[in-house]
Amino acid sequence: MKRKNIIILLSVFLVLIAIAYLSSNIKADRCPGCNVLLISIDTLRADHVGAYGYERSTTPNLDSLASGAILFENAISQAPSTLPSHTSMLTSLYPSEHGAEIWSYLGGSKTTLAEILKSRSYSTAAFVSGSQLNKSYNLGQGFDTYDDSSMEKNAGNVTALSLDWLSEHYKEKFFLLVHLFDPHHPYSPPEGYNVFDTFNDTKSVVWNASSLSIEDSTGLLLGIRSGRVNITEKELEHLISLYDGEIRHADYNAGILLDRVGKLGIANRTIIIIVSDHGEEFKDHGGMLHSHTLYNELLRVPLIIKVPGMPAARIGGQARLIDIMPTVLDALGIAAENLRGVSLLKTTGSLDAYSERFGNATRLLAEISLSTGKEKIIYSIQRGSKRIFDLESDPKELVDIANSTGAIGLDKKLSDVFSSLEREQGKSVINKEQEERLRSLGYMV
Numbered sequence: 001m002k003r004k005n006i007i008i009l010l011s012v013f014l015v016l017i018a019i020a021y022l023s024s025n026i027k028a029d030r031c032p033g034c035n036v037l038l039i040s041i042d043t044l045r046a047d048h049v050g051a052y053g054y055e056r057s058t059t060p061n062l063d064s065l066a067s068g069a070i071l072f073e074n075a076i077s078q079a080p081s082t083l084p085s086h087t088s089m090l091t092s093l094y095p096s097e098h099g100a101e102i103w104s105y106l107g108g109s110k111t112t113l114a115e116i117l118k119s120r121s122y123s124t125a126a127f128v129s130g131s132q133l134n135k136s137y138n139l140g141q142g143f144d145t146y147d148d149s150s151m152e153k154n155a156g157n158v159t160a161l162s163l164d165w166l167s168e169h170y171k172e173k174f175f176l177l178v179h180l181f182d183p184h185h186p187y188s189p190p191e192g193y194n195v196f197d198t199f200n201d202t203k204s205v206v207w208n209a210s211s212l213s214i215e216d217s218t219g220l221l222l223g224i225r226s227g228r229v230n231i232t233e234k235e236l237e238h239l240i241s242l243y244d245g246e247i248r249h250a251d252y253n254a255g256i257l258l259d260r261v262g263k264l265g266i267a268n269r270t271i272i273i274i275v276s277d278h279g280e281e282f283k284d285h286g287g288m289l290h291s292h293t294l295y296n297e298l299l300r301v302p303l304i305i306k307v308p309g310m311p312a313a314r315i316g317g318q319a320r321l322i323d324i325m326p327t328v329l330d331a332l333g334i335a336a337e338n339l340r341g342v343s344l345l346k347t348t349g350s351l352d353a354y355s356e357r358f359g360n361a362t363r364l365l366a367e368i369s370l371s372t373g374k375e376k377i378i379y380s381i382q383r384g385s386k387r388i389f390d391l392e393s394d395p396k397e398l399v400d401i402a403n404s405t406g407a408i409g410l411d412k413k414l415s416d417v418f419s420s421l422e423r424e425q426g427k428s429v430i431n432k433e434q435e436e437r438l439r440s441l442g443y444m445v
């Protein structure tokens with residue numbers, strides 16, 4: 001054999017060895033048969049999490065997890081309110097498709113992550129704490145245990161229930177969803193967690209914000225949103241500090257759960273996901289609360305995924321909550337079909353993020369948006385108008401450039417997604433009592 005041929009053969013051999021080595025590494029990166037712990041912290045803006053650059057120490061436990069996990073810097077929720085957002089996480093469908101928003105429940109024909117895992121012999125449980133996730137909305141599909149007994153209680157309740165369940169099931173393959181409600185208003189950090197607030201104006205209209213009932217808190221915050229109640233910068237800072245204290249308490253409880261996973265000796269076979277369903281506005285665009293816009297203070301949320309054996313990373317490209325289910329299934333080595341999202345373990349680059357908002361009073365789709373990560377379009381179905389933002393030069397979405405840019409590509413991307421939706425016509429499930437509840441939470445005005 002000629003020397004040249006020997007070199008070619010040797011090169012091919014080396015390439016084959018390299019491919020085999022890389023393939024085995026990719027396999028090793030996956031986690032077949034692993035447990036899944038999904039912790040959803042309601043109403044948590046990404047920019048109030050330490051690992052996302054917040055200057056206050058709101059989240060020491062999440063930060064510690066993030067340092068050894070994959071952190072998605074630009075994770076976008078598909079809806080700015082609790083039920084549609086969680087349902088998108090657990091079905092990998094857009095809100096119009098799964099049909100679960102405040103007026104309607106999840107249709108039985110949709111497949112949830114819990115159902116797939118249950119069919120694979122997983123023990124499945126969810127402990128939730130917001131009325132938007134109560135049993136009647138059907139998000140319990142596929143969960144052996146769906147506990148909604150902690151409605152609007154602080155994270156300690158849900159954490160204790162989750163730890164009890166974990167102590168009984170940690171030797172089995174499990175999927176556990178824990179939903180912590182603390183950062184949701186009223187902004188009332190428990191004793192010992194009001195650690196960021198220095199406000200002392202006892203005559204202020206927001207002085208007693210931390211001791212208000214949920215109904216009164218909604219009234220105050222809607223008053224501020226509408227301009228009926230005027231507040232100063234210092235008063236706004238007071239509300240933000242209380243909110244941050246609640247985040248600290250949710251983080252403390254998330255830390256207890258993460259610590260228990262370690263103590264039970266299952267950290268090396270448990271995939272951990274930390275996420276929020278939506279953010280919260282503090283006058284970023286003049287408003288308060290959530291569910292009323294598609295701006296990023298409501299859509300950009302933390303997303304931290306720890307897969308045993310996978311190295312830590314920070315991913316700058318855009319990710320979406322509909323990608324959680326395919327990512328989990330990919331990590332477990334389970335094939336999946338008919339999902340809108342993609343596995344974030346396979347994706348490089350930025351994913352276009354489509355989101356929807358329903359009108360509280362009309363019950364109809366009010367706004368839709370699409371963000372490429374560099375630019376974003378928000379289209380108002382009610383008004384028939386659009387706003388466009390350059391997220392690179394204007395990340396806070398303050399300067400509408402719709403009149404000065406063609407943005408033909410963005411328009412097309414938005415309409416392509418919108419026209420491809422397979423809409424689910426949900427049925428209303430709420431009664432008078434639930435309607436009052438939604439009103440007190442600020443979901444109906």
Ligand SMILES: [Zn+2]
Pocket residue numbers: 042043081082083130277278
């Ligand atoms: Zn929520």
